[in-house]
Amino acid sequence: MDEFGFDRELTEAVFLSLLRPLADKYFRVEVRGIENIPAEGGVLIVANHSGTIPLDALMTQVAIHDHHPQRRHLRMLAADLVFVLPGVNEVARKAGHTLACNEDAQALLERGEVVGVWPEGFKGIGKPFADRYKLQRFGRGGFVASALRAQVPIVPCSIVGAEETYPMIGNAKTLARLLGLPYVPITPTFPWLGPLGAIPLPTKWTIQFGEPIATDSHPPEAADDPMLVFDLTDEVRETIQHTLYKLLVQRRSVFF
Secondary structure (H helix, E strand, C coil): CCCCCCCCCHHHHHHHCCCHHHHHCCCCCEECEEEEEEECCCEEEEECCCCCCCCCHHHHHHHHHHHCCCCCEEEEEHHHHHHHCCCCHHHHHHCCCCCCCCCCCCCHHCCCCCCCCCCCCCCHHCHHHHCCCCCCCCCCCHEEEEEEHCEEEEEEEEEEEEEHHHCCCCCCHHHHHHCCCCCCCCCCCCCCCCCHCCCCCCCCCEEEEECCCCCCCCHHHHHCCHHHHHHHHHHHHHHHHHHHHHHHHCCCCCCC
């Protein structure tokens, strides 16, 4: 294990093996643009977030490892909630995830890792079904600042299919506050069907990695320029949004 707690052997032998049937057989994930992820060196993957439960992050981890020629591992930046849940914290650490903070992101990027970030956070995965594929706010661009300091490219990632796995038609806000959760979803199947309602719908997914956006044309200290960080953040966001619309136009069906 490295200093972040990542256990490569356990991840490959257990975690990815458990997730692979879900990616290959259930969601039938089609991966495009994997060649845009460099064969070596640090790179920041920035993706849209959706689906009520963050399966999109896990499917992206499988997609990069299984489809990249170098079998690279995605090191995800996860929300604080992940690391306070008993059991989940330990599993997340061993699978390579770490806290979504600029310091950890920069350290991993400078070590040459593939780092994944979902800047929409809970606003993305917890948005109503009526707002599907409409990107939420990307925060203050901390991920861009980390990439600038580490001088690594940013690869936009667009994911179609996750929005429909758990169509969120309501939010039990009072229950969410009592449980200390950002939301408690109400879907067409949950809580009406009990545990069966937690089974995701078998939607057809596409994960597309876009062309890298270079950061090494700017010096590392450019990370302290708020206007540059804002412009790059907006460029990444607009690239993902435009690609989502293109993929939706090309899609034949939610399930096929």
